[in-house]
Amino acid sequence: MVDAPNFDAPIPGMSLTTEVGNRPWQQPPRFVDTKDVADYYVEKLSGEDFTDKLVEVADTGIPLTTIANTIQMSGVMEGIHSVDSGILALPIIMEMLLITVEAAGVDYDSGLEKDTLKQPMEKYSMLNKMKQFKEEEPVEMSTEEPDIAMPDDIEPSGGLMSRRQ
């Protein structure tokens, strides 16, 4: 079976559009030891601002494996660690994500059980959410105009640009 074309690949020669060494990932990484990388992620992923955002994202149904991969890839791109260290840190990142979403009590998709990317995200699709609203009882809106008595003697406002009387 022929795979679908991947249009996410970089354009040939894209890496040559800047001097070698200008990009953060072309510089020596900030952390070399696996312990330092692990400590960096444990500290980063336990921050309150991160956990709030993670819970929101996990609630939409995005697999945690995808989030973990994005986090480690951004670490490589920022020049924090090498690709190897990032791959080694993946299980630690996954565990940190799992502990966060479990503590928050969110219905999440870990992405570890099955190939979730190939499965339609029926549960979380926008169409499905809209169906839920359709199935609910429609709220009856009253078409009658409200009986509000308007006062007869309204004084015109006397602003600077108002007409003289």
Place this chain on the structure above:
Amino acid sequence: MINNYTKDVYNKLMKSKETTEPEPKKTGLLTRMSKQDSTTVTDLDLVLNYVDAIQSERGRLADG
């Protein structure tokens, strides 16, 4: 093109944890073979230690 190895790496690490054989019983005394038998802590061991620590915390949170 696969560019997300999280699932594979995680599952492989968990599998390696399950199949770890217990260390053979030793006398606790230093012998001529002690240096040869000693094992160095690898990066993978370090990752396993971190994962164990976080998992135990996870279990504690789930219980309490």
